[in-house]
Amino acid sequence: MNIMEHIAILVVITPLFGAFSTPFVSLAGKKAADIWVGIFSGLTFVFSILLGLKVLRSGIVIYTLGAPEPAIATVDYNGLIFPVRILLEVDALSALLALVISLIGFFAAIYSWRYMEHDTGVEKFYTLFLLLLTGMLGIVLTGDIFNMYVFLEIMSISAYALVAFRKETFEAVEAGIKYLVVGSAASTLILLAVAILYGVYGSLTIAQIAHLIEVSPSPLIWGALALYLTGFILKAGIVPLHMWLIDAHPAAPSSISALLSGVVIKTGAYAIIRIFFTLYGVEVMNRALIGWIIVVIAVITMFVGGSLGLIQQDLKRLLAYSSVAQMGYIALGIGVALIAFNTTAGDAGLVGALFHLLNHAIMKGMLFLIAGVILHQLGTRNINEMGGLIKKMPITSACFIIGGLAIAGVPPFNGFVSKLILYEASAMISPALAVIAIISSALTLGMYLRVIQTAFLGRAPETLKDIRDPPASMLIPIVILAILIVIFGILPSLPVDSIITPAVEAVKNQASYLSAVLP
Amino acid sequence: MKMSEKPYELSVIVRTVARLLFGLILIFGFYVIVHGHITPGGGFQGGVVTALAVIMLLAAYGYEGVVTEVREKILERFESLGAIMFWTLGLVGVIATATYFADVLYKGTPGELISAGTIPLMNIAVGMKVASGVAVLVIIMSIGMYYSRKYQKAEKEGAEE
Amino acid sequence: MIKRRAIGLSAILLIFGLLFAGVFLLHPYGEPDYTLAIKQGDSFYQRTATDDYFIERGKMAEESGSTNIVAAILFDYRGYDTLGEATVLFTAVAGATAMFRRERKGDEDE
Amino acid sequence: MVFGIETGFGYWDPLIWVVLFVLMFIGGYLIAKYAAQRATPFRADELESEIFLSGWGETVEKDLRFPSKHLYWGFRKALESAWYRSAVEEHSGILTTYIFWIVILLLILMLLIAFGGAM
Numbered sequence: 001m002n003i004m005e006h007i008a009i010l011v012v013i014t015p016l017f018g019a020f021s022t023p024f025v026s027l028a029g030k031k032a033a034d035i036w037v038g039i040f041s042g043l044t045f046v047f048s049i050l051l052g053l054k055v056l057r058s059g060i061v062i063y064t065l066g067a068p069e070p071a072i073a074t075v076d077y078n079g080l081i082f083p084v085r086i087l088l089e090v091d092a093l094s095a096l097l098a099l100v101i102s103l104i105g106f107f108a109a110i111y112s113w114r115y116m117e118h119d120t121g122v123e124k125f126y127t128l129f130l131l132l133l134t135g136m137l138g139i140v141l142t143g144d145i146f147n148m149y150v151f152l153e154i155m156s157i158s159a160y161a162l163v164a165f166r167k168e169t170f171e172a173v174e175a176g177i178k179y180l181v182v183g184s185a186a187s188t189l190i191l192l193a194v195a196i197l198y199g200v201y202g203s204l205t206i207a208q209i210a211h212l213i214e215v216s217p218s219p220l221i222w223g224a225l226a227l228y229l230t231g232f233i234l235k236a237g238i239v240p241l242h243m244w245l246i247d248a249h250p251a252a253p254s255s256i257s258a259l260l261s262g263v264v265i266k267t268g269a270y271a272i273i274r275i276f277f278t279l280y281g282v283e284v285m286n287r288a289l290i291g292w293i294i295v296v297i298a299v300i301t302m303f304v305g306g307s308l309g310l311i312q313q314d315l316k317r318l319l320a321y322s323s324v325a326q327m328g329y330i331a332l333g334i335g336v337a338l339i340a341f342n343t344t345a346g347d348a349g350l351v352g353a354l355f356h357l358l359n360h361a362i363m364k365g366m367l368f369l370i371a372g373v374i375l376h377q378l379g380t381r382n383i384n385e386m387g388g389l390i391k392k393m394p395i396t397s398a399c400f401i402i403g404g405l406a407i408a409g410v411p412p413f414n415g416f417v418s419k420l421i422l423y424e425a426s427a428m429i430s431p432a433l434a435v436i437a438i439i440s441s442a443l444t445l446g447m448y449l450r451v452i453q454t455a456f457l458g459r460a461p462e463t464l465k466d467i468r469d470p471p472a473s474m475l476i477p478i479v480i481l482a483i484l485i486v487i488f489g490i491l492p493s494l495p496v497d498s499i500i501t502p503a504v505e506a507v508k509n510q511a512s513y514l515s516a517v518l519p
Numbered sequence: 520m521k522m523s524e525k526p527y528e529l530s531v532i533v534r535t536v537a538r539l540l541f542g543l544i545l546i547f548g549f550y551v552i553v554h555g556h557i558t559p560g561g562g563f564q565g566g567v568v569t570a571l572a573v574i575m576l577l578a579a580y581g582y583e584g585v586v587t588e589v590r591e592k593i594l595e596r597f598e599s600l601g602a603i604m605f606w607t608l609g610l611v612g613v614i615a616t617a618t619y620f621a622d623v624l625y626k627g628t629p630g631e632l633i634s635a636g637t638i639p640l641m642n643i644a645v646g647m648k649v650a651s652g653v654a655v656l657v658i659i660m661s662i663g664m665y666y667s668r669k670y671q672k673a674e675k676e677g678a679e680e
Numbered sequence: 681m682i683k684r685r686a687i688g689l690s691a692i693l694l695i696f697g698l699l700f701a702g703v704f705l706l707h708p709y710g711e712p713d714y715t716l717a718i719k720q721g722d723s724f725y726q727r728t729a730t731d732d733y734f735i736e737r738g739k740m741a742e743e744s745g746s747t748n749i750v751a752a753i754l755f756d757y758r759g760y761d762t763l764g765e766a767t768v769l770f771t772a773v774a775g776a777t778a779m780f781r782r783e784r785k786g787d788e789d790e
Numbered sequence: 791m792v793f794g795i796e797t798g799f800g801y802w803d804p805l806i807w808v809v810l811f812v813l814m815f816i817g818g819y820l821i822a823k824y825a826a827q828r829a830t831p832f833r834a835d836e837l838e839s840e841i842f843l844s845g846w847g848e849t850v851e852k853d854l855r856f857p858s859k860h861l862y863w864g865f866r867k868a869l870e871s872a873w874y875r876s877a878v879e880e881h882s883g884i885l886t887t888y889i890f891w892i893v894i895l896l897l898i899l900m901l902l903i904a905f906g907g908a909m
Binding site (some may be wrong): 525532555556557559560591595598599600605606620622627628635636639641642645649650653655656659662663 | 718739740744745746747751752754755756759760763765767769770772773775776777780
């Protein structure tokens with residue numbers, strides 16, 4: 001058996017096997033479970049890299065579940081050729097998302113070794129962690145709308161449980177229940193949309209439905225689009241459905257916050273891109289109207305996230321509001337790309353959205369990991385109780401300052417580059433959009449300067465005496481992510497040319513996505 | 520008739536019938552699981568039927584009476600085992616140079632018990648998983664009920680004092 | 681608060697009305713429908729093509745060999761989805777047991 | 791190794807910024823060093839009177855920290871009645887509010903997309 005032939009499915013089933021086998025491995029003690037989860041998240045990362053290389057080298061990868069050959073996606077039924085089985089369809093966009101997810105997942109797993117040392121039930125934590133990873137990878141790699149829903153449920157249910165994992169605090173249980181209720185409502189809307197599409201077209205494969213929509217658009221699919229959009233806007237944490245995120249991120253253990261903010265909400269953004277550009281296609285929809293809806297929502301999101309983040313006292317809550325604001329930037333890029341599809345502005349919007357998605361995953365993942373370090377070492381999340389941390393934990397503080405400045409869009413870090421592209425793209429549509437985006441960026445800078453000034457610089461309160469940098473297994477992921485931030489800032493063409501541009505081409509080229517499956 | 524010493528148990532008739540029916544329900548559940556590919560039913564349905572046996576015991580004997588016999592820790596491991604089995608059956612296709620979840624085993628004559636390749640084996644794996652999973656869920660729910668009853672009782676006693 | 685409840689309720693009614701109106705746009709129940717006939721390959725694609733395929737080929741020994749078509753769809757054609765659904769149950773059980781674990785290290789297992 | 795990126799409208803070169811930052815650091819360091827050389831060293835025993843800060847007594851050391859809410863005080867005060875009061879009230883954490891917004895957004899999107907989504 002050739003591994004490269006089965007690489008697409010291996011990315012999904014490797015963490016799945018890890019999740020199933022963790023209960024047995026944890027019988028041998030916590031150390032064994034630690035190593036086990038490290039091995040499986042690391043393997044997933046390696047497989048994602050291999051998958052990305054394969055996609056870059058040979059174009060879209062098709063993997064048909066249950067067929068005699070992975071590439072045979074269709075059946076011949078009385079001369080009619082159409083896909084019947086579930087298939088994974090991996091283009092450059094999916095491969096980019098899979099790479100980001102498994103990267104942050106691997107670092108969060110290693111970070112969890114020491115971070116979760118005071119908690120009980122660590123084997124349950126690891127099981128749910130790997131299931132969360134499986135769910136996200138399944139969503140981004142699949143080429144089937146019902147399969148996407150199934151993996152969305154795996155991701156959501158494990159995320160509910162992980163948010164409420166520290167059940168000894170009332171906050172965590174409350175946040176978990178709220179997330180459960182609103183998340184299930186969103187999942188129901190998405191399921192209804194899948195049902196409508198299946199009812200109208202009798203198929204579940206994205207490529208087949210996209211082809212049928214192109215040929216004969218039924219009025220019902222617009223209802224399905226509204227349902228889909230509402231569901232995934234909630235999953236992406238975009239205003240006005242961002243409120244679960246504000247509760248869930250502070251309450252979850254920090255490695256989970258990093259995953260939630262870094263990649264779980266990005267799967268919502270991925271699904272919105274996939275639905276607009278591939279499932280429906282820009283040709284059949286009223287691009288201007290839908291694009292402006294997204295842009296307006298994005299502008300509100302940026303302002304709400306930025307202005308409310310400015311008044312927070314809780315470090316993780318502040319980071320959560322910042323995530324909302326940054327999701328606004330990604331949505332702005334998507335909206336601009338819809339309005340001005342296939343023009344310079346539209347391409348720049350997509351490049352900016354996807355590059356900001358990658359950058360934000362790295363930056364916010366790192367910032368939440370640092371917030372976890374502070375919580376672990378100091379036992380508090382209140383900014384006012386911190387102070388002078390740069391003298392006590394210099395490496396962590398330096399990384400936080402890099403990340404904070406990067407996310408606020410200060411040159412020469414990576415956040416600036418993606419925001420610059422987004423400013424220019426939105427200014428081509430309407431200069432007012434760019435102005436609002438810059439103002440919101442200033443608000444973000446304001447909230448991070450507050451944290452840096454109060455918590456890291458300044459004078460340490462009497463209570464913080466024996467504080468030092470965390471152990472190596474917690475520090476190394478943070479430092480690597482900080483190095484990535486600097487590299488992507490100084491050499492932005494490195495990620496943009498190698499992975500972002502192919503992903504943008506994949507998003508724009510709906511025809512090649514369809515022709516990879518259909519004859 | 521004299522009430523039972525244990526207030527969480529139902530009457531002796533219910534307990535006796537539950538004890539008698541326990542094996543029958545298990546056998547029926549196994550039947551539904553194993554014949555999943557030739558009769559209506561299958562792993563999910565049969566698994567729930569099998570879990571019903573545990574639910575019935577819980578109804579008749581209460582949480583305190585059952586948890587000494589059926590440990591949810593063991594059931595959880597059993598569920599993981601079922602999941603691993605299902606996962607591995609999918610991998611058979613990869614090993615046999617087809618794809619994941621390809622049905623490559625002996626197909627036989629449709630309608631016979633040993634036919635349809637991996638489908639009956641997958642039914643058994645899913646049945647194992649669903650039976651133990653649903654049983655664990657119900658036991659956990661009864662743990663919750665047990666504790667809430669305990670706290671209510673403690674509160675009531677505290678109020679009486 | 682009362683005002684907000686009234687707005688929400690009327691919004692739900694409107695959504696229900698829109699979805700209900702959508703029912704009349706669906707093809708009639710139980711009848712084959714030929715309005716969606718799209719040239720694909722050498723023949724025309726029907727809305728029911730996938731269902732027909734399952735019913736006709738699912739029983740045949742070279743495809744799945746299961747006389748119970750539900751089992752054939754569940755474990756052969758859409759086996760990956762079934763793995764996902766089983767995983768959803770596994771996740772729910774793992775989450776529920778994680779919520780009911782003992783709280784501190786060293787506590788007696790109850 | 792290519793530093794910089796084409797954004798579609800222009801060219802962005804981070805190297806200039808890196809050089810600028812390095813130069814700024816060197817300049818700041820030189821100024822600070824020069825100032826430290828020229829300044830008269832402060833000696834506590836030469837003080838003729840107590841430290842007196844515009845009517846307040848000498849500040850205790852722990853009061854020298856100032857909490858984060860004092861930063862951007864003006865911005866918050868300016869938007870207090872226009873935005874912050876209603877926005878904070880909206881983020882009450884009550885679950886029905888969350889569901890309310892789901893319903894409202896779904897209705898708006900349905901009306902907009904169902905009647906204007908098609909080309």
